[in-house]
Amino acid sequence: MLRVQNLSHVFRNGSEDTPVLKEINFTIHKGEIVALLGSSGSGKSTLLNLMAGLMKPTEGSIFIADQAIEKMSENKLAEFRRTNIGFIFQAYELISHMTVRENVELPLVFQGVKRSERRDRAMALLEKVGLKEKTEMFPSQLSGGQQQRVSIARSLITMPSIVFADEPTGNLDTKTENEIINLLIELNETLHITFVIVTHEQEVATRTKRIIQLRDGYLIDQTVAGGHPA
Numbered sequence: 001m002l003r004v005q006n007l008s009h010v011f012r013n014g015s016e017d018t019p020v021l022k023e024i025n026f027t028i029h030k031g032e033i034v035a036l037l038g039s040s041g042s043g044k045s046t047l048l049n050l051m052a053g054l055m056k057p058t059e060g061s062i063f064i065a066d067q068a069i070e071k072m073s074e075n076k077l078a079e080f081r082r083t084n085i086g087f088i089f090q091a092y093e094l095i096s097h098m099t100v101r102e103n104v105e106l107p108l109v110f111q112g113v114k115r116s117e118r119r120d121r122a123m124a125l126l127e128k129v130g131l132k133e134k135t136e137m138f139p140s141q142l143s144g145g146q147q148q149r150v151s152i153a154r155s156l157i158t159m160p161s162i163v164f165a166d167e168p169t170g171n172l173d174t175k176t177e178n179e180i181i182n183l184l185i186e187l188n189e190t191l192h193i194t195f196v197i198v199t200h201e202q203e204v205a206t207r208t209k210r211i212i213q214l215r216d217g218y219l220i221d222q223t224v225a226g227g228h229p230a
């Protein structure tokens with residue numbers, strides 16, 4: 001599903017080089033839920049940006065669904081991202097003047113899906129994430145945990161092959177954090193969608209079956225507890 005091969009990344013600012021990722025190799029299989037764990041500055045965001053095709057690596061390759069994304073043109077990559085990759089952000093990134101349902105429908109608007117189908121798919125997902133009663137509300141009328149549920153529904157609406165969640169519980173209290181991680185695990189089990197959860201919190205990471213850990217740019221540990229072998 002996702003294969004990272006001999007990946008290295010160096011930020012070049014003038015004469016100064018900052019090596020951030022060093023010879024990273026791993027594979028995530030379809031239907032896995034994996035935590036990408038690392039402390040601040042370990043290179044998580046850089047790796048996430050590379051895996052999502054938002055940056056090109058200095059060296060190495062990233063394959064998603066057997067396609068080397070670093071070799072794609074900008075246009076092809078944008079289209080690939082729209083159809084194959086879902087995102088969940090720490091700060092939800094919802095559009096404030098759109099209702100919950102309209103936010104969830106939005107990726108389908110860009111795909112030209114007709115109104116009635118958009119609505120049906122959004123309503124079904126909003127029910128799945130426990131927001132059946134909130135579909136016509138605006139994001140500001142919801143709690144943080146509820147807003148993150150909207151963002152989760154939005155990330156799934158295109159039925160992507162992989163969803164990247166960047167510190168999805170970073171703005172939430174412990175109880176809500178647990179509920180959101182439970183929801184991601186449940187969606188992974190029922191929809192067989194591949195999730196990568198980026199986190200600096202060990203407690204969040206240990207909820208998943210597999211942890212990929214970054215330290216100072218190196219992949220130092222891959223724990224598998226009942227998931228696919230690494």
Ligand SMILES: Nc1ncnc2c1ncn2[C@@H]1O[C@H](COP(=O)(O)OP(=O)(O)OP(=O)(O)O)[C@@H](O)[C@H]1O
Nearest residue numbers: 011018020038039040041042043044045046047200
């Ligand atoms: N554009 C850049 N130019 C130079 N160095 C950079 C750039 N972006 C990131 N870095 C450096 O790369 C290293 C890894 O940063 P990155 O943001 O990937 O870490 P992180 O694990 O996501 O941290 P955090 O949890 O704090 O977001 C850091 O030392 C950072 O200073």
